[in-house]
Amino acid sequence: MDYKNYTSTPKASEIVAWSSKFMTGIELIDGQHKELVNLTNELYNACFAKDDDLQVVFKNAMSRMVEYVRFHFNAELKFLNTINYPDYSSHRKMHETLIKNILEAAKEAGEGKKFVPNNFVRTLVDWVFSHIAVYDKQYSAYVSEQVKKGALTTKKIKEAEHSAALEKLDKY
Ligand SMILES: [Fe+2]
């Protein structure tokens, strides 16, 4: 998937812009996805640090991004588990694969194998934001459908968000 599909009118310093394509309608999740957009753009900007600082600046931005992705994935799973999302297991597996791929790519980057930070961030954008636009959108559709059917109440959704919000970022 082309990352450009996700950038409506990005500024020069942005590789990804928040878009309705990512909207789940779940406040906690949308807030975390927006933070992912911010951290991704910070990582992208880190690619343009001066040569001497590049390694350090990029590594720091990279670890903030990875930590946040793990934190978000866990919070999201907690939410999905609380609402008894039927595709919970496959969603969890997708998160695991994504983390594995990101860590492998970051490791290769650390080893300096023909590493082009800019390209690496594009790949990362592609992985993370296509997951959100496709698979997170699926549970979002499920939630609205259940609400329509009366099988899920706003109160229950808020409770699930509340329990997911207990996930702490400093664990990662
Ligand atoms: Fe997500």
Ligand SMILES: [Fe+2]
């Ligand atoms: Fe997800």
